[in-house]
Amino acid sequence: MQRFIFIIIIWTSSVQAQYLNNPSFEGRPTTAVPPSEWIVYGQASSPDTQPGSWQVSKEASHGNSYISMVARGYSIIDSYLWEACFQEFRQPLLSNQTYHYSIDLAFDPHFTADTFSFNNPIQLRVYGLSATMEKELLWTSGKVAHTEWQSYFFELTPTQLTNYLLLEAYYLEMPKYNGNILIDNLQYYPEGYPEEPIFVEEDTVVQSAYYFSVNQDGQIDSINSRSVKNRRTMTFSANEITFTVWDNQSFDGDTISLFLDNKCVLEKHLLTKEKHSFTLQLDSTSANRLTLYAHNVGKIPPNTISLLVSDGTTKKRLVLSSYLTSCSAVDIVIEEE
Incomplete structure (x- = not known):
């Protein structure tokens, strides 16, 4: 019996290893305050716990709340800076191992802050941070211009021992401009993706050019x-x-x-x-x-x-x-x- 219990404990620890706390970004909707467990990163303003701030009223894709982040061009504060937040993994991601995740993303064309409109699409960049805070870019979403929630499935394969996950709002092109992104429902799949998850369909617009x-x-x-x-x-x-x-x-x-x-x-x-x-x-x-x-x-x-x-x-x-x-x-x- 003791050996059986020991095996169960080891299995549970392994499965939990790459999870994060509050992956659904739950919290009391508040301006300039990120959801619980998520820490502001960088010199820019703080992400917001939504809905309810800056004319954002969209319901969460999972739970009751989500996080919004902006990238700034000229603005009243923090001009030309972009928002980000991070959190420590329960256990680090190992170097050269692949981990499977999904995240729900959307865009709000009505986003207005400090009398400035942030009505342009941007992208999400996902970084890994080592214990000494060395950054490694692991995934980018590309342009997020859809107003309905869509699930993005992605893989993280770090080349260093990765202690933290960093989510960063960033521009699609230069010069810098005002834009926003909505983020919810970050999920980890310890055994690979499920057979029939909700997935993102490609835009129905015919692709006429590749860049x-x-x-x-x-x-x-x-x-x-x-x-x-x-x-x-x-x-x-x-x-x-x-x-x-x-x-x-x-x-x-x-x-x-x-x-x-x-x-x-x-x-x-x-x-x-x-x-x-x-x-x-x-x-x-x-x-x-x-x-x-x-x-x-x-x-x-x-x-x-x-x-x-x-x-x-x-x-x-x-x-x-x-x-x-x-x-x-x-x-x-x-x-x-």
Whole structure:
């Protein structure tokens, strides 16, 4: 009996490890006071516990209250600063481990503070902080312009032991401007995402253009403000490469686009169990980045594909998953004999 009790205690401690206190941002709605357990970060003004301040009347997506944060351009106070808050994890996130979370976000076009309008969309940036308060950017939401609550599913994979979680409101572009973001219902999934959570559908507006940013190595690191993370590097001996894609699990309506660097090579393809192949000539002088861009997450998030890559002699297979807020990629290097 004693051994059985010991095992239960260890399991409970492990499951609780990466939780936060008051993830639903509950508290008495108050101007310039964050919800309980959340601490103001930086030199800007304090986030607010909503609803009820600055002409914000939206109901919470979970519980009775939520938090709002602003980024400021010119304002009566704290011009050109942006709000943030943080909290210590019950136990730290470990380096190079992946943790699954979701958060509900929205935007209020009526947000007015100190006679200034904050009616522009901004984004949420999520940082990890070490015990010595060293910051590491772990996830960005991209533009949040919808007025209804939407759930964002995201992964955190820190490269340092992470003691604190930092939520930061930030601009989409420069110069700095006044904008707001509403935040609620932060959830941690210790066993990965549930099979059928509420998920964010992509905007119904047809995507007519894709916007890319590159890192210092010249590699694509974001598409339409969605971060791109390389999951694997593959090496082949010939530059004529055939790609084959199909649905990794049961058919659930996943629709994808694939990009080779900044060129769309497969656009808005509905994944099924039927395999779809195409052949490309790759650059043998540098790495070629193939990125999976999700147009939805089907019935069961995330959007996941099986990918087979072949140069006619060597075949390599992997599984890639992308969300509506981030993209997975594989780098392909050609080493011709």
